[in-house]
Amino acid sequence: MTRTGRCWMAALGLMLTTAACGSGDTVGSGERAEPIKRAPMVENEFTPVELEATIDALVARINESSLDPMQMAVLVKSIDGFFAPVATGAGRAMGELGATGNVVAGLGRTGELEERVEHQNEQIRQAVAGGTEGIGIAPFGQGNAAVIDEAVEQGIHVVTLDTDLKDSRRSLYVGTINEPAGATAGRTLLEELPEGPGTVILHGSTDETWADGMDRTRGAQEVLTRAGYTVVVSSVIWSNEKELDDVEAMKAAIVAADPPVVGMLGLFSVSYRCAMAAEAADQPGLPIVAFDFDPKTVDYMRQGRIKATHVQRQYYEGYIVPYILYGMKSIGLEATRDILARHMVDETRFNLGIDVVPAGKVDDYNAFLDSIGANQ
Template structure:
C-alpha cells in the first residue's frame, strides 16, 4: 500500500469538518507497506529547522517499526482564523501517514462555554464509537477532561494542542510554552521602548480559570517590570460584539496611566486592538508589539503601527500531532517522548516555540506561510 494523497477539508458552517485521509485500501498479506515520506521541507529564513529535524527523527524511528494503518481524529475549536493553519497541518500529516480519520471543527466562539464544551464532548464520543485509535484535541475547557479520560481508559492515545488539560489522562500536550512566550514578548517590546520610567499597557488576561492566558500575561509583566517599567494589565474582552468596549478599556488605561504610557503589548490574536486604542487615545505613535498573525494585525504592521508580532506556529501545531499519535501507536509513548525530548518543557509538554516577525518582514513571512499553505 502506498502512502499518497492529501487531506482536503470542507466546512459545514462551524459545526463539523471532516476528511478521509490516505488510502482506503487494505494491504494484502504479501503487499508491502511503503515507508512514510514527508513532503520536502520549505527552505526559508522562518523555517523551524530544529523542529523539522525532530519530525524527521520521529519518522525515521517509526519507519523502523511495523507500519500499520491507523484511524485518528483531530478536533480543533474552529476551522477559520487562528485554527485554519492548524487544520491544514493536521490534514497534510494525516495524508502523509496514510491515516484514515477526520479533522473536526467545534463551535469556535459561538454560544456559551458550556455549550461549546458539551458539543466537543459529543464529537469525541462519536470519534470513539467510530473506532478512532488516536485523538488530537484543542479543548474548550476543563469540562472536556472526563470524556478524554474515558477515551484514554479504552487505550486510545490522546494529545492536547493549543490548550492543555494537564490534570487529564492526555499523554502529551503540543503548543506554545506560555511562560517563555510571555517573556519573549516582553523582551521584544523592551527593545522598542525609550528608557524608563514609563507605563506599559498589556492587553492580557487576568482570568484565573484560563491558566495559559494568565501565565503568558504574568511572564510578560515580569520581564517589563524587571526592566524598570510600570505595567498595567487591561484584561481582554474576547467577544467581537464587545470589541469597542475592549478598545475603550485600554484607552481609559492609557489616559489614566502615571507615569505616562510609553508602549503597549498585545498577547493574543486580537492584538490589533492595541493600535485601535492608541489611536482612540490620540497617541498613534506608541510602540506596539503584538501576538499572532491576524490579517488586521498584519495591516497595522504594514502601516508601521505595530512594530513586531509573535506567531505560534499553528501549522506545525496541527502537523506534528498526527505524527505523535502514530508514533505512540507504533513505537510507544516513551520512545516517542525520547525523540521529542529537545523540545519538551517537561515530560509531557512539547514546546513549539515562536516566530518573532518584525514589521519589515511581513512579506517574507507571508511568503513562508504561502509556501506551506498555512496563511490564515
C-alpha cells in the same frame, strides 16, 4: 503496495478535505506498507529547522516499525481564523501517514462555553465509538477532561494542542508554552521602549479560570517589571460585538496612567486593538508589539504602527500531532517522547516555540506561510 489515506465525515463535525489525503491501493492484512514520505518543505529563514529535524527523526523511527494502518481524529475549535493552519497541517500529516481519520471543527466562539464543551465531548464520544485509536484535541475547557479520561481508559492515546488540560490523562500537550512566550514578547517590546520610568499597557488576561492567558500575561509582566516599568494589565474582552468596549478600556488605562504610557503589548490574536486604543487616546506614536498574525495586525504592521508580532506555529501544531499519535501506536509513548526530548519542557509538554516577525519582514513571513499553505 502503497499506504491508504481515506477521509470520512463524523456526524457532529466538519471534515477538512485536503489534497494531502493519501491515495493508492489498500494495504492487505499482515502486509508491510511502503515507508512514510513527508512532502518536501521549501527552505525559508522562518523554517523551524530543529522542529523539522525532530519530525524527520520520528518518521525514520516509525519507518522501522510495522507501519500498521491507524484511525485517528483531530478535533479543533474551528477550521477558520487562527485554527485554519492547524487544520491544514493536521490534514496534510494524516494524508502522508495514510491514516484513516478526520479533522473535526467545534463551535468556535458560538454559544456559551458549556455548550461548546459538551458539543466537543460528544465529538470525542463519536470518535471513540467509530473506532479511533488516537485523538488530538484543542479542548475548550476543563469540562472536556472527564471525557478525555474515558477515552484513555479505553486505550486511546490523547494529545492536547493549543490549550492544555494538564490534570487530565492526556499523554502529551503540543503547542506554545505561554509563560516563556510572554517573556519573549516582553523582551521584544523592551527594544522599542524609551528609558524608564514609564507605564506599559498589557492587553492580557486577569481571568483566573484561563491558565494559558494568565501564564502568558505573567511572563510579559515579569520581564517588563524587572526592567523598571510600571505595568498595567487591561484584560482582553473577546467578543467582536464588544470590540469598542475593549478599545475604550485600554484608552482609559492610557489616559489614567502615571507615569505616562511609553508602550503597549498585545498578547493575543486581537492585538491590533492596541493600535486602535492608542489612536483613540491621541497617542498614535506609542511603540506597540503584538501577538499572532491576524490580518488587521498585519495591516497595522505595514503602516508602521505595530513594530513586531509573535506568531504561534499553528501549522506545525496541527502537523506534528498525527505523527505523534502514530508514533505512540507504532513505537510506544516512551520511544516517541525520547525522540521529541529536545522540545520537551517536562515529561508531558512539547514546546513548539514562536516566530518573532518584525514589521519589515511581513512579506517574507507571508511568503513562508504561503509555502506551507498556512496563511489564515
